[in-house]
Amino acid sequence: MTSTTYTLPVGPLHVALEEPMYFDIQVEGETVRSVELAAGHVHRGMEALAMQRNYFQNVTLTERVCSLCSNSHPCTYCMAVENLSGILVPQRAQYLRVIADEVKRIASHLFNVGIMAHLTGFDSLFMHAMEIREIMQDAKEGVYGNRMNLGQCIISGCRRDIDDSTGPFLLGQLELLKPQLDELYGVFERDPLIRTRTRGIGLLSFEAAKRHAVVGPVARASGVAYDVRRKAPYAVYPDLDFEVQTDTKGDVHSRALLRLREAVESVKIIKQCLRQMPEGPINIKAIPPIPPGEAVARSEAPRGELFYYLRSDGKDTPQRLKWRVPTYMNWEALQDMLANCQVADIALIVNSIDPCISCTER
Amino acid sequence: MTDILEAAFAILIFPGGLFALALGLFLKGTDRKVLARLQRRVGPPLYQPVLDIIKLMTKETLIPSTANEVAFRLAPVLGLTGVLVTAAVMPIGGVWSGVNGLGDLLILLYLLPIPAMGLMLAGGASSSPYGALGFSREMCLMFAYEMPLIASFLAVAVRVGGATGSLLSLPAIMDYQFQHGPLLFDPVMLPAALALILFIPGTMGSGLFDIPEAEPEVIEGPLLEYSGPLLAVFHLMSVVKLVVVLELAVALLCPNPLVAGGGAGVLANLAWHICKCLVLLMVSVTCFRAATGRLRLDQGFSFFVKYTSPLALVSLGLAFMLR
Numbered sequence: 001m002t003s004t005t006y007t008l009p010v011g012p013l014h015v016a017l018e019e020p021m022y023f024d025i026q027v028e029g030e031t032v033r034s035v036e037l038a039a040g041h042v043h044r045g046m047e048a049l050a051m052q053r054n055y056f057q058n059v060t061l062t063e064r065v066c067s068l069c070s071n072s073h074p075c076t077y078c079m080a081v082e083n084l085s086g087i088l089v090p091q092r093a094q095y096l097r098v099i100a101d102e103v104k105r106i107a108s109h110l111f112n113v114g115i116m117a118h119l120t121g122f123d124s125l126f127m128h129a130m131e132i133r134e135i136m137q138d139a140k141e142g143v144y145g146n147r148m149n150l151g152q153c154i155i156s157g158c159r160r161d162i163d164d165s166t167g168p169f170l171l172g173q174l175e176l177l178k179p180q181l182d183e184l185y186g187v188f189e190r191d192p193l194i195r196t197r198t199r200g201i202g203l204l205s206f207e208a209a210k211r212h213a214v215v216g217p218v219a220r221a222s223g224v225a226y227d228v229r230r231k232a233p234y235a236v237y238p239d240l241d242f243e244v245q246t247d248t249k250g251d252v253h254s255r256a257l258l259r260l261r262e263a264v265e266s267v268k269i270i271k272q273c274l275r276q277m278p279e280g281p282i283n284i285k286a287i288p289p290i291p292p293g294e295a296v297a298r299s300e301a302p303r304g305e306l307f308y309y310l311r312s313d314g315k316d317t318p319q320r321l322k323w324r325v326p327t328y329m330n331w332e333a334l335q336d337m338l339a340n341c342q343v344a345d346i347a348l349i350v351n352s353i354d355p356c357i358s359c360t361e362r
Numbered sequence: 363m364t365d366i367l368e369a370a371f372a373i374l375i376f377p378g379g380l381f382a383l384a385l386g387l388f389l390k391g392t393d394r395k396v397l398a399r400l401q402r403r404v405g406p407p408l409y410q411p412v413l414d415i416i417k418l419m420t421k422e423t424l425i426p427s428t429a430n431e432v433a434f435r436l437a438p439v440l441g442l443t444g445v446l447v448t449a450a451v452m453p454i455g456g457v458w459s460g461v462n463g464l465g466d467l468l469i470l471l472y473l474l475p476i477p478a479m480g481l482m483l484a485g486g487a488s489s490s491p492y493g494a495l496g497f498s499r500e501m502c503l504m505f506a507y508e509m510p511l512i513a514s515f516l517a518v519a520v521r522v523g524g525a526t527g528s529l530l531s532l533p534a535i536m537d538y539q540f541q542h543g544p545l546l547f548d549p550v551m552l553p554a555a556l557a558l559i560l561f562i563p564g565t566m567g568s569g570l571f572d573i574p575e576a577e578p579e580v581i582e583g584p585l586l587e588y589s590g591p592l593l594a595v596f597h598l599m600s601v602v603k604l605v606v607v608l609e610l611a612v613a614l615l616c617p618n619p620l621v622a623g624g625g626a627g628v629l630a631n632l633a634w635h636i637c638k639c640l641v642l643l644m645v646s647v648t649c650f651r652a653a654t655g656r657l658r659l660d661q662g663f664s665f666f667v668k669y670t671s672p673l674a675l676v677s678l679g680l681a682f683m684l685r
Contacts (some may be wrong), residue, residue: 006491008492008495027491029498030498030659098442117655118670120655121572121654121655121656122656123570123655124401124652124653126401126405127401135593193570193654193655196658197655197656197658197661328366342658342660343495344573344656344658344659346579347579
């Protein structure tokens with residue numbers, strides 16, 4: 001290192017990061033020359049905990065891996081258990097799971113674009129995005145009784161049904177949300193400040209996206225049309241009509257817009273589910289013993305592909321439970337995105353992969 | 363002797379000192395409240411800035427072991443003293459015509475950068491890389507916004523001086539406006555007025571130009587390592603600086619009093635002056651901040667070079683031609 005560069009420590013505690021992570025950044029003036037990522041600050045030993053708890057307790061445990069994708073984790077875990085033991089989830093429960101997942105996806109994406117506005121200093125837009133997100137928070141509280149952890153998934157189905165009172169309420173919230181979401185998209189697309197600050201930074205080319213095997217909105221904004229809901233359909237996604245959103249620009253701006261478009265698609269999905277949902281049970285009362293063996297399950301969490309691996313030796317606790325979260329795949333690509341960027345853009349670029357550190361370190 | 367007493371009164375009580383502090387805290391509170399309402403928040407009470415200062419005063423001062431302690435302690439005091447002196451030379455139309463011989467645009471050009479220098483000293487002394495970044499950002503931005511400031515000062519001086527040559531004395535500039543009407547409504551001076559209004563958020567670091575102290579980028583840069591009373595002094599410096607730049611713009615653009623004469627008229631004029639400051643605050647700081655975010659340093663710099671400076675230069679050129 002020459003004397004013109006110096007170390008800028010970003011993290012583990014930093015106002016621009018929602019969660020602890022450490023970036024050792026070599027800076028020359030205002031330009032970033034190299035980035036080293038260090039993780040491990042919020043390791044809670046959850047995989048070890050999962051091996052000491054029985055299959056039912058692990059539903060509660062996995063729900064607490066992270067708050068923003070707190071439905072994807074138990075849902076995917078339950079899918080792995082069901083794959084292993086051959087439990088058939090009732091059709092209505094499949095729809096309910098999709099609804100819970102998509103509600104969480106809308107809230108998660110709105111949170112991310114809101115934070116992006118905050119990082120550009122545009123706090124009015126941040127407040128606006130969070131206010132719109134509040135519609136979804138109300139929906140969650142009204143339908144599931146909680147704003148973050150829905151507690152909806154259990155092995156073999158769902159805990160709560162959407163009935164004649166909560167169904168129309170959820171639909172009403174969506175009707176309220178849709179026009180505001182469209183308006184917000186217009187603001188993010190056209191606002192001169194957002195465009196000036198976020199276009200052309202944090203570039204990730206199609207090739208680089210392939211090389212790093214990034215997932216979720218990060219991949220789709222770089223032109224990789226990879227969405228588990230279409231590539232390896234689960235639950236009732238094959239019966240639903242929605243489009244996988246992609247973009248080719250691969251910068252911070254396109255990722256934010258892509259998330260907003262996905263939120264609009266999610267509204268569409270929930271509406272279809274509410275319409276198509278068949279009558280019937282929402283779970284199975286008697287669950288068979290979990291046989292020895294191994295199984296995997298994957299799903300599309302708001303941040304990308306979530307992967308669960310489960311091995312059982314026939315006891316009531318898993319022999320091994322391992323999961324791979326989307327952020328794990330995406331944060332290596334940060335090295336590419338942060339190369340030669342400005343100090344002012346570091347936070348924006350890191351936020352654009354929507355990092356979930358507590359998922360990744362668990 | 364009376365001169366010294368008069369100057370001491372001006373610096374410590376009115377229009378600098380206590381008056382400037384009280385007005386500044388009031389303006390700051392209004393700014394926060396209105397911004398909150400614009401963002402559909404409830405917002406803090408009007409006296410919140412006072413509470414903040416009281417709280418900070420009771421806190422411990424922590425100084426990083428690697429910092430240069432003398433410079434670290436000196437920086438906020440230097441900045442606050444600088445702005446208090448500047449506030450003392452600001453004339454208020456119909457109330458106060460300034461300390462004799464001090465209200466001069468040339469002197470202001472030296473006094474106005476003092477708070478920024480205080481911040482730079484703080485950033486340099488704190489030995490934190492964020493402080494250093496804040497230092498360099500503050501300096502870059504200062505170069506950018508001083509240029510249109512000087513150009514609009516000159517435009518005003520040339521316009522007011524007319525054929526007799528340029529006039530740099532603030533009281534004389536105000537006298538001219540009392541006779542010929544506010545410069546704000548002078549079509550020749552309109553571009554320079556706009557440049558001056560854009561200078562305010564630039565120097566206050568709000569909206570597009572919240573670059574040196576950007577919270578998510580450099581964690582308040584120079585202020586990062588400050589705590590307790592020293593931080594409170596920086597906050598006070600910032601509120602008095604707000605008063606200074608607003609009063610300067612009012613004096614240059616629209617200092618005309620509400621009523622003539624003394625007695626109760628002085629109070630009315632003072633209230634009128636505060637109203638003008640409030641309106642300017644709303645336009646150039648609060649609404650500006652609510653409607654925009656922050657530019658990158660290079661974008662902020664080129665904003666001043668590309669848009670603000672030419673505006674002031676247009677006025678200067680026109681004023682020269684119409685002498």
